[in-house]
Amino acid sequence: MAHPVRGRGPAPAPGHVAAVLIGTLVVLGGCSAEQRDEWSRLALPEPATKEAPLIGDLWVGAWIAAFGVGFLVWGLIIWAAVAYRRRGDELPKQTRFNIPIEFLYTLAPFFVIVPLFFHTAERQDQITDIRTEPDLTVDVVGQQWSWTFNYVDEDVHEIGTVNDRPTLYLPVGEMVRFNLGSPDVIHSFWIPAFYMKQDVFPGQPNAYQVTPDREGSYVGRCAEFCGVFHQSMRFDVEVVSQEEFDEQMDALREAGQTGLIDPPIRGAYDDEPLNPDDPGGDR
Structure with missing residues (x-):
């Protein structure tokens, strides 16, 4: 008994194929530079x-x-x-x-x-080569759940909170060394536009150096899940001229934010929370 021949369905019309190709080119051509x-x-x-x-x-x-x-x-x-x-009923050679x-x-x-x-x-x-002497050193402290920036050469600091993002100011064209540390859990210091990310370990300092070469506003974040308010660990980055950087450092001095902040170390054995206003924080 002959079996009915099963068709493969109608082939796409050349006009339809051309329309798809033209539509693709239009979409690509409409993209911005x-x-x-x-x-x-x-x-x-x-x-x-x-x-x-x-x-x-x-x-x-x-x-x-x-x-x-x-x-x-x-x-x-x-x-x-x-x-x-x-092809037919005969199988290919096995x-x-x-x-x-x-x-x-x-x-x-x-x-x-x-x-x-x-x-x-x-x-x-x-x-990861940090043998070159930097123009500016910033001690970065990642704590639950924000960042502290110590401008070592300027002897001033900026402290962030869960509700207030800190701003990191960097002079354009100057090599910056980030010394990374944490008093509580593992964080990760990441500025996407810098293409560099490095983990921040408690009790194990880390460091890297970069030279910002384009003025602008950028966003930094923690790239390691570090607790309940991990999403709050964002910070702003402003790459500015040397003159504006000096003005910002003077503004921190005028605000009384002088000296370097060394937050208390909290380990698994510590019964006190890092933040007195956060009694439910991780131990």
Whole structure:
């Protein structure tokens, strides 16, 4: 008995395909230059430090490698599906193994992993190098649930609270060293436009250096879940001229915010909360 032939459905009309392509081009053409620049950076924000390209280039390179591997794998899958599709009732020749192919997919990943490892280690050494004497040192304290900024060279400080974001002022073109510490739990000091993020450990100081090279207003945040009010651990960053930076330091002095703040250390054995106004805080 003959079986009915099953059709594959009507093929898409050439006009429909052309309409989709034209619509895609219109959408892409309507994007702003800023959006196109962001796509070229693969979703990274516009860099704001001299060191940012060290991370940005590594990010873009890793994505290029990932896309290359993806296209190769997808191509092989499509090729195998087409070349070895079922024809009639006879199955393609079945094999238990293929030494050349198995050798290829065992060796090929090393051609991706080795270059990525080399460039990652190289950039990491450059990014974490703090041997150069900085122009400005800021001791950053991450506490539940805000930030304290000690301008060591100016002997002034800025303290944030859950309800009031602190503002970090940095002079443009000056190398800044961030000394990171925490009195309570692990935080993570992150300014997305600087492309640099580093964890803030209690009892284990961390540090890194950057040189802001573009004036502007930026947002910083904690990138490590650190408790109930983790979402409140945001801060503003203002990269300004040297003259405006000096004015801000003078304003802190006039406000009586002189000296460096060393918040009390609180460990798991401590019965007192860090903030007297927060009796329900984590112990």
